Amino acid sequence: MKYSYDENTSPWIWRMAQASDIADMLNLTETYFQGEIEGIFTPNRYLYCYNLEQSILNQTYFHAKEQLLVARDKTSNKLLAYSWLGREGQTLYAHEELAEARFIHLDLTLSARKRITLTAQILQFWQAWCYACNIPVLVSTSIRTDQGAFMRLHQELGFTVRGSLAYLRINLNKEQTQ
Numbered sequence: 001m002k003y004s005y006d007e008n009t010s011p012w013i014w015r016m017a018q019a020s021d022i023a024d025m026l027n028l029t030e031t032y033f034q035g036e037i038e039g040i041f042t043p044n045r046y047l048y049c050y051n052l053e054q055s056i057l058n059q060t061y062f063h064a065k066e067q068l069l070v071a072r073d074k075t076s077n078k079l080l081a082y083s084w085l086g087r088e089g090q091t092l093y094a095h096e097e098l099a100e101a102r103f104i105h106l107d108l109t110l111s112a113r114k115r116i117t118l119t120a121q122i123l124q125f126w127q128a129w130c131y132a133c134n135i136p137v138l139v140s141t142s143i144r145t146d147q148g149a150f151m152r153l154h155q156e157l158g159f160t161v162r163g164s165l166a167y168l169r170i171n172l173n174k175e176q177t178q
Contacts, residue, residue, distance in 0.1 A: 147164055
């Protein structure tokens with residue numbers, strides 16, 4: 001599959017986030033993404049740190065509750081990206097459970113090609129997690145001012161896009177393919 005992650009050939013490694021990743025995650029968020037919410041919300045570093053730590057505990061003890069992954073450069077160990085996905089119950093108008101994206105944060109100094117590849121890999125990890133957890137609908141959103149390429153990538157990977165929302169029905173009745 002296009003953009004698929006191969007641990008042997010990739011210049012980065014994806015793994016579950018650990019407490020030792022939190023400072024880098026906070027710094028990446030503040031550097032590249034905090035501006036997207038300023039003037040609307042008041043960012044609180046300690047609250048975000050608490051929620052990251054809670055997510056790490058949740059995925060350690062309750063694997064099917066949420067997923068928090070990091071990508072680090074194999075040579076420098078620099079944090080390149082992280083992704084956060086959680087079980088969010090269901091909508092008010094349907095019984096199907098859904099998983100909803102919380103964040104995809106990337107080092108924006110990376111080339112566009114690397115950012116697209118990392119994002120596509122995140123979306124593939126999210127699909128696999130939904131399949132493994134028997135969650136039939138995956139929802140991804142964006143509040144970014146410039147979201148066109150992000151939403152086009154979702155479409156390329158089979159999502160239905162409606163404005164800044166992307167939906168994917170997970171086929172739970174067949175074998176997951178790589």
